[in-house]
Amino acid sequence: MIPRIRVAHLPTPIEAMPRLSARLNGVKLLVKRDDLTGLALGGNKTRKLEYVLAEALANGAKTLITLGALQSNHCRQTAALAARYGLGCILVVSGKPDGEPSGNWLLDDLFGAELVHTTAEARSQTLETTFQRAWAEGKRPFIIPLGASTPVGSAGYFTAFEEMLQQVGGDRIDWIVTASSSGGTQAGLALGAKEHRFSGKVLGISIDRPAGELQEIVAELANGAAERLDLTVRLSPGEVLVNDSFLGGGYGVMGDLEREAIHLFARTEGLLLDPVYTGRAAGGLWTLAKQGFFMPGETVLFWHTGGTPALFADRYRADFA
Numbered sequence: 261m262i263p264r265i266r267v268a269h270l271p272t273p274i275e276a277m278p279r280l281s282a283r284l285n286g287v288k289l290l291v292k293r294d295d296l297t298g299l300a301l302g303g304n305k306t307r308k309l310e311y312v313l314a315e316a317l318a319n320g321a322k323t324l325i326t327l328g329a330l331q332s333n334h335c336r337q338t339a340a341l342a343a344r345y346g347l348g349c350i351l352v353v354s355g356k357p358d359g360e361p362s363g364n365w366l367l368d369d370l371f372g373a374e375l376v377h378t379t380a381e382a383r384s385q386t387l388e389t390t391f392q393r394a395w396a397e398g399k400r401p402f403i404i405p406l407g408a409s410t411p412v413g414s415a416g417y418f419t420a421f422e423e424m425l426q427q428v429g430g431d432r433i434d435w436i437v438t439a440s441s442s443g444g445t446q447a448g449l450a451l452g453a454k455e456h457r458f459s460g461k462v463l464g465i466s467i468d469r470p471a472g473e474l475q476e477i478v479a480e481l482a483n484g485a486a487e488r489l490d491l492t493v494r495l496s497p498g499e500v501l502v503n504d505s506f507l508g509g510g511y512g513v514m515g516d517l518e519r520e521a522i523h524l525f526a527r528t529e530g531l532l533l534d535p536v537y538t539g540r541a542a543g544g545l546w547t548l549a550k551q552g553f554f555m556p557g558e559t560v561l562f563w564h565t566g567g568t569p570a571l572f573a574d575r576y577r578a579d580f581a
């Protein structure tokens with residue numbers, strides 16, 4: 261058992277996508293709506309933070325410190341959670357703060373978080389010095405690693421997998437497809453799949469890392485979570501399915517793949533994706549389907565991980581004009 265606080269709106273719905281499915285050559289598409297987890301516009305960090313915050317509180321934390329890009333969903337959700345628990349919040353964010361706050365950045369300000377701007381290269385170092393400063397100031401800081409992807413945070417997606425199993429009952433799911441970056445989401449899902457002898461497969465669409473690197477990260481997180489959860493199963497990197505064909509122009513760079521997927525899902529099903537993660541992952545899913553990667557008659561569950569506030573970031577405005 262891992263201690264947990266409760267803030268998420270669960271279970272999140274699983275929705276059929278009949279109009280998209282009709283264009284997928286006999287493949288049935290479902291979406292697990294983890295963009296609706298609650299906590300300041302939702303997303304996958306809610307489930308991980310339920311466990312990580314319990315750990316922080318048990319450690320006597322009074323200030324949460326975390327890191328990410330300027331448009332980080334994880335930072336936005338951490339800032340909201342800190343406000344809700346009366347904790348301080350310091351966000352170490354990389355990326356040029358050009359223009360006025362918008363999207364997730366604007367929300368960070370709204371939740372009263374302190375932002376420390378840095379570069380991607382200096383981010384870990386800035387995190388360290390920020391922690392030292394906060395500690396010296398008596399703020400009882402607690403560092404939440406990138407994306408709350410720790411073994412403890414990954415447990416949030418082990419329980420999410422069990423939630424999904426209950427929802428689908430006896431219906432077969434052949435594939436679960438999700439965006440994967442810091443790895444905690446995929447780690448929890450893959451661990452759940454192994455523990456429950458799931459007949460389908462969990463495929464991570466890498467957002468910003470080579471497959472080999474992400475497979476190692478996911479396996480390590482899954483095994484750390486397994487240990488904390490007193491499970492005997494373990495994963496090897498080779499069992500972790502990752503596709504890294506859709507890295508495009510790099511992290512946060514929106515290309516045709518993302519833009520087209522966002523338009524397709526919006527106009528066909530009225531469903532919002534985001535420019536950084538779900539646009540890329542859904543674009544990857546769609547491309548794979550067109551290539552015949554999924555078989556006719558198979559059911560594919562796209563695990564929506566949220567991120568929609570980034571649609572309103574100034575940096576993507578021109579992409580939707």
Ligand SMILES: *Cc1c(COP(=O)(O)O)cnc(C)c1O
Nearest residue numbers: 333441442443445537565566567
């Ligand atoms: C953080 C994030 C991801 C990636 O999840 P990881 O657990 O870090 O791999 C995917 N989608 C969205 C919207 C995110 O904010």
